[in-house]
Amino acid sequence: MISAMLGEAWLAMGANRLRTFLTMLGMVIGVGAVILMLAVGQGAQQQVQASIASMGSNLFIVLSGSTTSGGLRMGGGAAPTLTLADAQAIEELPSVSAVAPSSSGTAQMVYGPNNWSTQVIGSTPSYLTVRDWRLAEGFPFTDSDIRSATRVALLGQTVVQNLFGDESAVGKTIRIKNSPYVVLGVLAQKGQSLDGRDQDDSVIVPVTTAQRKLFGSQFAGTVRMIMVQAESAESMPAVEKSMNELLRQRHRIRENADNDFSVRNLTAAANTAAETAQVMSLMLGAIASVSLLVGGIGIMNIMLVSVTERTREIGIRMAIGARGNDILLQFLLEAIIISIIGCLIGVALGVGGALLVNKISGMAVVITVSSIVTAFAVAAAVGIFFGWYPARKAAGMKPIDALRYQ
Amino acid sequence: MSGTADAVIRIEQLHKEYETDAGPVPVLKDISVSVMPGEFVAIMGPSGSGKSTFMNILGCLDVATSGSYRLNGRDVGALNRDELAHLRNQVIGFVFQGFNLLPRASIEDNIALPLIYRGTPGDERLRRANEMLAKVGLATHRASRPNQISGGQQQRVAIARALVNQPKLILADEPTGNLDTHTSQEIMALFTELNERDGITIVLVTHESDIAAYAQRLVRLADGRIVYDGPVAHAEPQHLEATT
Numbered sequence: 001m002i003s004a005m006l007g008e009a010w011l012a013m014g015a016n017r018l019r020t021f022l023t024m025l026g027m028v029i030g031v032g033a034v035i036l037m038l039a040v041g042q043g044a045q046q047q048v049q050a051s052i053a054s055m056g057s058n059l060f061i062v063l064s065g066s067t068t069s070g071g072l073r074m075g076g077g078a079a080p081t082l083t084l085a086d087a088q089a090i091e092e093l094p095s096v097s098a099v100a101p102s103s104s105g106t107a108q109m110v111y112g113p114n115n116w117s118t119q120v121i122g123s124t125p126s127y128l129t130v131r132d133w134r135l136a137e138g139f140p141f142t143d144s145d146i147r148s149a150t151r152v153a154l155l156g157q158t159v160v161q162n163l164f165g166d167e168s169a170v171g172k173t174i175r176i177k178n179s180p181y182v183v184l185g186v187l188a189q190k191g192q193s194l195d196g197r198d199q200d201d202s203v204i205v206p207v208t209t210a211q212r213k214l215f216g217s218q219f220a221g222t223v224r225m226i227m228v229q230a231e232s233a234e235s236m237p238a239v240e241k242s243m244n245e246l247l248r249q250r251h252r253i254r255e256n257a258d259n260d261f262s263v264r265n266l267t268a269a270a271n272t273a274a275e276t277a278q279v280m281s282l283m284l285g286a287i288a289s290v291s292l293l294v295g296g297i298g299i300m301n302i303m304l305v306s307v308t309e310r311t312r313e314i315g316i317r318m319a320i321g322a323r324g325n326d327i328l329l330q331f332l333l334e335a336i337i338i339s340i341i342g343c344l345i346g347v348a349l350g351v352g353g354a355l356l357v358n359k360i361s362g363m364a365v366v367i368t369v370s371s372i373v374t375a376f377a378v379a380a381a382v383g384i385f386f387g388w389y390p391a392r393k394a395a396g397m398k399p400i401d402a403l404r405y406q
Numbered sequence: 407m408s409g410t411a412d413a414v415i416r417i418e419q420l421h422k423e424y425e426t427d428a429g430p431v432p433v434l435k436d437i438s439v440s441v442m443p444g445e446f447v448a449i450m451g452p453s454g455s456g457k458s459t460f461m462n463i464l465g466c467l468d469v470a471t472s473g474s475y476r477l478n479g480r481d482v483g484a485l486n487r488d489e490l491a492h493l494r495n496q497v498i499g500f501v502f503q504g505f506n507l508l509p510r511a512s513i514e515d516n517i518a519l520p521l522i523y524r525g526t527p528g529d530e531r532l533r534r535a536n537e538m539l540a541k542v543g544l545a546t547h548r549a550s551r552p553n554q555i556s557g558g559q560q561q562r563v564a565i566a567r568a569l570v571n572q573p574k575l576i577l578a579d580e581p582t583g584n585l586d587t588h589t590s591q592e593i594m595a596l597f598t599e600l601n602e603r604d605g606i607t608i609v610l611v612t613h614e615s616d617i618a619a620y621a622q623r624l625v626r627l628a629d630g631r632i633v634y635d636g637p638v639a640h641a642e643p644q645h646l647e648a649t650t
Binding site for chain 1: 462465467468487488491492494495496500506507508510511519520522523524528531567571
């Protein structure tokens with residue numbers, strides 16, 4: 001019975017190929033757009049999430065305040081107000097899991113015939129914990145390296161490539177600002193940061209080495225920045241509050257005076273970025289769904305025309321014994337077949353389009369089985385939903401009226 | 407010949423009115439008629455006499471306003487839409503003036519169509535359709551489309567379609583109205599054969615006296631009433647008068 005009806009639906013669709021194709025096109029574009037938009041949206045979302053993960057989680061950055069020198073205001077971090085002792089004090093606060101003071105600068109480094117200029121970060125071993133950064137090779141430096149300000153370094157992947165090429169870097173000695181440094185380890189690949197910087201283009205040395213031997217400082221023991229990691233996202237507000245109180249106390253800031261430091265919550269910013277990406281992704285999907293809806297209405301439109309045109313045929317079928325449900329099923333099947341074939345083509349176009357976008361623009365795309373399954377289910381539902389009304393109209397005709405229709 | 411329990415058609419005091427803006431208009435008035443198995447009945451009458459409405463009610467395509475109609479022993483007035491469809495499918499075979507074949511489907515598929523609604527399996531459908539094609543002498547045209555064959559051939563296909571479910575009753579509404587005289591004779595010969603050899607009951611509407619002459623019994627309608635019901639051979643000339 002069903003197979004005979006499928007055959008008839010096929011015949012009916014074949015009888016007016018151009019119209020069938022145009023009806024299908026609505027579904028093709030709708031499904032294709034949904035799949036493409038979901039792929040692009042989810043790609044963007046995934047990229048943002050990867051960047052956030054690479055930054056480290058539950059992070060604060062404490063920056064020293066600005067100074068004014070002869071009417072010239074220096075930016076945040078210029079005042080030598082934060083010290084290593086501040087960092088040690090923050091570490092004692094409850095719910096703080098790791099603290100990494102850092103001062104960084106740019107320096108030229110040489111290995112053999114190669115030289116390279118990059119950012120040198122002076123910090124403590126916990127910097128790796130805070131940034132959730134692993135070593136690909138070798139060992140991290142230790143607290144004793146901090147105490148004695150030894151000349152050791154951890155190199156980022158980009159630096160290794162530029163100085164060593166394919167050679168192994170661990171255990172070699174490079175020269176930074178003409179002093180020899182032993183490469184203790186090589187950092188794992190981290191990729192781009194949220195703002196597009198290459199995080200692998202950096203070198204980490206003990207903070208004391210950076211201060212005393214590399215960049216020098218008029219104020220020994222000061223750092224520009226302290227990274228603080230809280231134990232959990234929930235404890236972040238409490239940590240921020242106690243950190244503020246602690247630093248105001250240590251810096252002896254009077255009741256109404258402004259802070260000489262600033263605390264930034266990186267996680268909040270990151271979460272906002274992630275939420276934005278998700279909202280974007282949803283919105284793209286929603287906009288694309290509208291075209292799916294329009295496609296569905298197109299199907300209903302054509303099916304209504306088709307029912308009217310085939311009134312006489314419906315009458316003949318009823319006269320020779322078709323029940324209302326037989327007629328209903330016949331028209332519903334046509335709508336569903338059009339939807340499903342349109343959906344199949346749409347999936348192919350959507351996936352192809354997403355791959356093309358990826359190839360041309362390099363934009364990340366994520367095609368998930370669930371988005372394809374969803375598009376498919378929605379297409380079938382649209383077919384049934386928009387095919388139902390015309391099919392009902394056909395099935396509800398009086399045999400005698402349908403048969404007399406000219 | 408009326409009132410017996412095993413009549414194919416048994417109609418008593420049937421009325422039919424159409425609702426119009428000006429109030430109900432009676433079309434059929436107090437019709438009582440029975441048709442026994444194996445009869446060949448011609449229905450004649452001028453335009454507006456109600457013969458088309460009568461035919462539609464006989465075919466379960468329309469329902470009477472009052473009165474009773476028993477088809478093959480079942481009270482048609484008490485049936486719902488699906489049950490009426492079932493009756494049309496299994497008890498009645500329709501032959502129309504305009505053939506009413508599906509233009510897209512092949513001859514074979516057209517004939518097999520009633521079997522689809524009966525739920526007959528595919529290979530059985532094809533076997534039966536081809537059997538019917540052979541019966542109406544069109545075995546070589548099974549794959550043609552209706553527009554590729556002549557009007558007479560199309561009417562043969564329609565008859566084959568009407569026969570495929572082995573109906574008790576064939577209702578033919580001016581089956582020769584669109585055909586030339588020679589083809590009309592061929593079609594009427596086919597009806598006569600079906601009636602005499604296979605014992606199929608036939609009720610046929612016509613406005614031509616020479617077509618009515620193929621039947622055994624004549625029912626003449628005028629103004630919604632039966633004005634003659636008896637053997638064609640005994641009919642008065644005015645009852646056989648051609649109408650347009």
